[in-house]
Amino acid sequence: MSLKKIIFALGLIIALTAATLIFFTHGLNYIGVNVALLGLGAVLMRQSAYFSDNFYQHASPQSFYPTAGRMIPWFAWLAAVLVIYGLYISFAIAPTDFQQGEAYRIIFVHVPAAWMSMVIYLAMAFWAGVGLALNSKLSAMMAQALAPTGAIFTLLALVTGSLWGKPMWGTYWVWDARLTSELILLFLYLGFMALQASIDDPRKADRAGALLALVGAVNIPIIYFSVKWWNTLHQGSSINMGAAPKMAATMFEGMILMALAFWMYTIAVALIRVRCIILERERNAGWVKELSVKEIA
């Protein structure tokens, strides 16, 4: 099991997601960055072909446990460095917004958190689907490990959104389409975690949760567009959070850095959590007993 391949695979996902996010939020403004990211993605895809060939071998909890342990410090340190650099750019370098003053700086946390909340749900549904289709234990564990982090980012997006709303809209809560869909996303996360928590048999909980995650993923676009339509017809606030005028390049850079930092944090935390889940589920397996004997000695 090569650590390199896994990092390549994860890097590929990150590069593709970043390129897609940039495209959806900024259209063709940053086409250079996009092309670079897609090129990087293509290279990584070739490299990670090996990984997918040997999926079953790597998907065993026993071989993943030590690999995850080796990967955690890398992602954790990357997250720390990126957060410090990103916050430095966001709070010290990025210019003051001429309309919103200093209060706008909360979007450097808010927007990446909102991105993460959605991307993590999709990643969770992806792993849940893989687990359901291939019946691989580790994928379901990964989905379970991602859920709390996704819920936390959703909550963070909601809290920072309402803190931003107070100086901008004069009120903590507006039934804005984005805030409302974020709230519903939080409910979906809570439902997933509650369902998994209330089924005692872990394999059954995995599959029930996976089905729910997939149903939720099918519903998310429907919910998002219905809420958007509801919002426009109900004449809500005319200020739109996303309709900020063209951002300064440093502002964009700060946001991307924070998004990358959140990615690294998510991966590190999910890996830590998945290691705990592996130990808990495999506690009767021989290798866990050997491991615990080794740890004590």
Add this chain to the structure above:
Amino acid sequence: MNNAWLTVLTRDLLQAYRRRSDIATTFFFFVIVSSLFPLGVGSDSAILSMIAPGVLWVAALLAGMISLSRLFATDFADGALEQMLLSPQPLALLVSAKILAHWLVCGLPVVLLAPIIGLQYALPNEAISTLVLSLLLGTPALSLIGAIGAALTLGARGSGLLVALLVLPLYIPVLIFGSLAVAASQHGMSPQAHLSLLAAISLLALVLAPLATAAALRISVE
């Protein structure tokens, strides 16, 4: 195959008929919830007709939800569900018959009762007919989506409350388009777009929900 479908449908309807008080519970739940709002908000007919679309749809949503736990629980308890899982007929088909029976027993009464509640809320006539039409188009989606939640929570701890947590967020699009349709006809606009979307959601649910419910049942009962 048709035969099995009809058998399940008539069996479920017969069971519901034999336990008429269960139907009455859903029915009166809808009446009581929608009567609570005027008591809480006040009897001003302008305010009542303004909140009526949302309140009536939320009441219909909750009435549909509380009856979900009965959809599979009794069959699960007496072993009939296992027999359905083992039968050669496709499970999704049998499930669709059960869902239809559930809608006829719990959804349809609410649709039929809605005009009377609409009158209590001082809704104009066109709005009442839109309300009935929107409920007719939307409540099947509630039964269909709800069945997935009911199947997933089968045998889980605290399944009654859990089903609310799972299903209510998925009900939101139905609620939005249902109440918007009524509100549109209240304001003299055409509710057709909302009604079309409601029908679209119900049709999509009709295709996907029995399959998802069947998969969920296989997970829950093993």
